[in-house]
Amino acid sequence: MWRRILLAALPAFCQSPHDAIPDVALGRRLFDSQCALCHGPGGAGGRGPSLNRPKLAKAADDAALTKVIREGLAPEMPGSWQLSVREVASVAAYVKSLGSVPVEKVPGDARRGESVYKSSGCAGCHIISGQGNGLGPELTLAGARRNAAHLRESVVNPAAYLPDGYLMVEAVTAEGLTVSGTRAAEDPFTIQIADPSGRFHSFRKSGLRALRKLEKRSGMPAFDKLPAGSLDDLVAYLASLRGN
Ligand code: HEC
Ligand code: HEC
CATH class of the missing domain: 1.10.760.10 (Cytochrome c-like domain)
Known part of the structure; x- marks a missing residue:
């Protein structure tokens, strides 16, 4: 016992x-x-x-x-x-x-971060409150769904974590042309790929020479050259997006 x-x-x-x-x-x-x-x-x-x-x-x-x-x-x-x-x-x-996590204290100034967002071309791929284009995930509630550290990592090293449903693919056509980008839509017969410039390409799968997933690759360029202060401001802006 x-x-x-x-x-x-x-x-x-x-x-x-x-x-x-x-x-x-x-x-x-x-x-x-x-x-x-x-x-x-x-x-x-x-x-x-x-x-x-x-x-x-x-x-x-x-x-x-x-x-x-x-x-x-x-x-x-x-x-x-x-x-x-x-x-x-x-x-x-x-x-x-x-x-x-309850709202964290994040360094940086959200108001200045909004200008960094605008001048960096983020709105070319993201929607915030109806503004922008939606190849990337909508960021209207980014601050409610993600913590600041995660948002920072998403900006600096997007490939570290791909949100559910985002996949990078590479298609090789019968003519040998290679197109890679984010999978925008797929069904059993066709696939649509958005290239990094935002252009959409539609393919019939049976006509492709190859189609493969690109693991650990992101459809978003890494913004790893932003000055530290601007990055703080940008993260503060994203963290402030909580639907209010
Ligand atoms: C087989 C499926 C399954 C697995 C595996 C699973 N969960 Fe869940 N989890 C659920 C479902 C379904 C619910 C909702 C249950 C409910 O509300 O009655 C839930 C609820 C939860 C909640 C509460 C969410 C809320 O809104 O209150 C947390 C936290 C959670 N899971 C964490 C985890 C963690 C951490 C793991 C791994 C260690 C895990 N779950 C593994 C199915 C799963
Ligand atoms: C060429 C398109 C493109 C541009 C430009 C772009 N993004 Fe993204 N972004 C994406 C895609 C696609 C994803 C989702 C897949 C991934 O992470 O690769 C993403 C993911 C994110 C995420 C993660 C979202 C989540 O739910 O986890 C954040 C945050 C983000 N981007 C912020 C930004 C910011 C801030 C900028 C500008 C500095 C920017 N993005 C510029 C395409 C883009």
Whole structure:
């Protein structure tokens, strides 16, 4: 009997408080392998609800979030009993980074950031409150759906994370012409590709010599040469887009 008690206590005993320090990168890897199946890559939603919301009804605080991850939500969401205390804490930290973080203090000036947005040509591919073109995702609620760090990464290194549904493809025509860009639409017989200049190309798949996905490539150029101050301002502007 003592053996059983000892064994039961052992895992908790071995986990010093230090082990419970969450690691967001680890949380993201665990999320990708165990949660994205239902909640979509980046928590964009799928079979399970989108987690890109500042307030989660069933996981309103840390304790509730930990409980949901550990025990699941019957009948559809399974519990994650296989995860250690630190792994649960890490997944929870990652889930919070997806949109449940309360409005963060971001450096930079949103008003100046709006001018950076306009002068950088962002509106050529994004819509904010009805203004712009929509090859890229709509950004009207960018600040409510994403945290500032994520928005910054999206601007500086767009390939690091592609929102659900965005895919880069490359088509080679029968004549040997190569067109690559963002997949704008696809059905079993045809595919439309938007090239980086925003031009649309339609192909009948049966007429193509090759059609492939480009992994880890983005349809958005990396804006990694912006002066630090302008980048802060731009991120502050994006973070301020919360539908108000
Ligand atoms: C098999 C599908 C499935 C898997 C896998 C899954 N979930 Fe869920 N999850 C759901 C469904 C469905 C709901 C909504 C349940 C409900 O509201 O009753 C949900 C709800 C949630 C909620 C509450 C959302 C809210 O708006 O209150 C959180 C947080 C959550 N899941 C996180 C996770 C995390 C983190 C993982 C991975 C460790 C995970 N889920 C794995 C299907 C899944
Ligand atoms: C040539 C088109 C193009 C231009 C120009 C462009 N983007 Fe994008 N952007 C995209 C596409 C496509 C995606 C989604 C796929 C990806 O990340 O590659 C995206 C994704 C994003 C995201 C992530 C959205 C999300 O839901 O995670 C943000 C934020 C963003 N862009 C901001 C900007 C800003 C700010 C600028 C200007 C500095 C800009 N973009 C310029 C095409 C573009």
